[in-house]
Amino acid sequence: MLAAYWRGEITLRKLRVLIQYLPEDSPARWQATDGRPFTIRDAMMWRALWSVATVAQQLAGKDKNAFENMPAYPWSKPLNQNTYGSFGDHTPEEVMDYLDSL
Structure with a gap:
């Protein structure tokens, strides 16, 4: 399409x-969605699914801050996510002490 415009075959309006x-x-x-097909309907379904999961949690x-951690797309990593998984109700120090005791 753009090439046709530059060749003068179509107008700017067209x-x-x-x-x-x-x-x-x-x-x-796709440049707006990390190179993947993702429609407005998909975005609404993703937000609805995330909302249901968050309310359940x-x-x-x-997790009280699950809405703040929502990734923009289902394939992207959640924001503020620990790369090693969840510690549950434990602090990182408690987890390290447990791992050292093994």
């Missing part, structure tokens, strides 16, 4: 309309 009405999961839009008395 180029804008063609780009504006591309499907949401078109490869031309909060009702169980676990």
Whole structure:
């Protein structure tokens, strides 16, 4: 499309309309989603799933800051996540003491 515009085969208005009405999961839009197809519907479902899981954790008395840790996409790592997994209710020092005692 862009090449056709530069060659003078289509007008700027037609180029804008063609780009504006591309499907949401078109490869031309993947730069905004880490190179993967991800539509608005997918984003809404991801947020709904994360919300249900977070409410369940909060009702169980676990993670109180789960909403703050929500990753932007299902394939990205949660924000503020410990790279070694969850320590549960223990501090990193308690975990290290336990590992040293093995």
